[in-house]
Amino acid sequence: MDWDKLRIFHAVADAGSLTHAGDVLHLSQSAVSRQIRALEESLGVTLFHRHARGLILTEQGELLFEATSSMGRKLDAAAARIRDSEEDVFGELKVTTPVGFGTLWLVPRLPKLYEKYPDLKIELLLEERVLDLPMREADVAIRMKEPSQSDLIRRRLLNIRMRLYASEQYLAENGTPPSIEELGNHRLICQSPSTPQVSSGAVLTQMLLAQSLGSTLMVNNYFGVLQGVLANLGIGVLPDYLVADFEGLVRVMPEIESGDVPVFLAFPEELRQSRRVMAFRDFVLEEIQSYRKWQSESGGD
Template sequence: MNWDDCRLFLAVARAGQILAAARALGLNQATLSRRMGALEAAIGAKLLVRRTHGSDLTEAGQELLETLERVEAELIARQARLRGAEGGVAGVVRVGAPDGFGVAFLAPRLARLGERHPDLRIQLVPTPRGFSLSRREADVAILVGRPDRGRLIARKLTDYSLGLYASRDYLARRGAPEGLSELAGHDLVGYVEDLITAPALSYSASFLRSWRSRFEISSAIGQVEAVRAGAGIGVLHDYLARSHPELVPVLREHRVTRSYWTAIHEDLRDVGRVRVMSDFLAEIVRESHGAFGPPEA
């Protein structure tokens, strides 16, 4: 079995199609397809079911993927330990985060970590649907709620609260609701329902069971901007809303609370750059803990 073919197989399995993997690897599609055929012949089992718009893993392919990911994780950890013996934290660390936390809170603070570790490259990416730590889509993930599956090490960062907000202009035009039942008579801003990636992200039903958004935006920051512009009433993160004086809390006695957690794959627990990033997240959240609660009356 050619170990280089195993590396190529990992790329195909993660991309879901040979064409996309070939582009990422800088290889010709026919060459990559031929290499996959050679790997299947060497192993003596079919690994991929080739379809018009992609490739699915067979049972044998899934088993090989899991084995190779364990080998890859051990190599990454071993390399990090050997490098750590020679010097400081270096290399690339990728963090996956929801857009509100990642863009509005974490991104402005990354320079501080960069100053501490000049040889560390930091990548911040959104957490999409089907996000996977085991497939190395990130080294550290910030999640809403504690993860309940996978070989992960999880740590709670903080609770955070959300409440109803509207712009001053909107309230001047439409008036403020006096109770939750009156929300149905207002323009509402919320998520695109079929793109909600976890039950914990379904906030609106906590305020109004029959919530129906006129404006559906699959981004926390996008919802803030729409509400700021007078589109309607939305459920916003308090730590995002408090930096915009034109946003006014509505029915402030009604709120929901969720939690942010960090998760890393257990095979990366000893990798210096991953440990440094995980500790840095805990540090900056601890410093700003009061910012994640409800606004003062």
């Protein structure tokens, strides 16, 4: 099968238009059309339904597009290995993390990584959805649970817990509740239990919301919860790692906390030798080690 025709087919299927594919490939529409017709003739099938709004893959076309997509991922991985055989760390790296951890912990630390590897191009995917690493939706993942796929290299980074925090100013103005029974005199800031999040965090939030509360503020991620706490709006449910970067946070009712939430770093087996992946892994491990050192010296648990 002609590789060039497959490349053109993939571009057309991806763009859904001969014209747009031609723009990407720097070919005329007629040249792209000829190549698609030739490929269809060689296979003896119709690959696209032609409509006024564009092109839609037939069943046979979808099968071929799945194959060309797989080929593309393998070629990208091979190219990454070839580039990574050089001394320098450079090129693109897709990293996925939950919104809270990525926004509040990872991003503020990235200047150190870029300072060491200025030619690195990171695409940070912040979402709660678990992306498929073997299918190369991302190169590296930081997840709040152990990955279930067997073909991944994984490393447990640390355990975190969700706890109650407030600002010094809020507590000075409103007092510190001595027990959970007194929480009703304060505004609780948290995620809704139905919001995608670690199960132990949802369980803790559900328990707190079951109290007789006069006022609440619900936000769909921990960044929003943190901003509410820093704005002196009330007492928030937040991950414990934040106290290392936000000294103004004061823990409230230390007896109330979630269970352990394991944090894992994972990447596909095929990227074991990737210099970019190894550089990112080492950077994260160094930062985790620094956090643990701070935790030990500050007396945090």
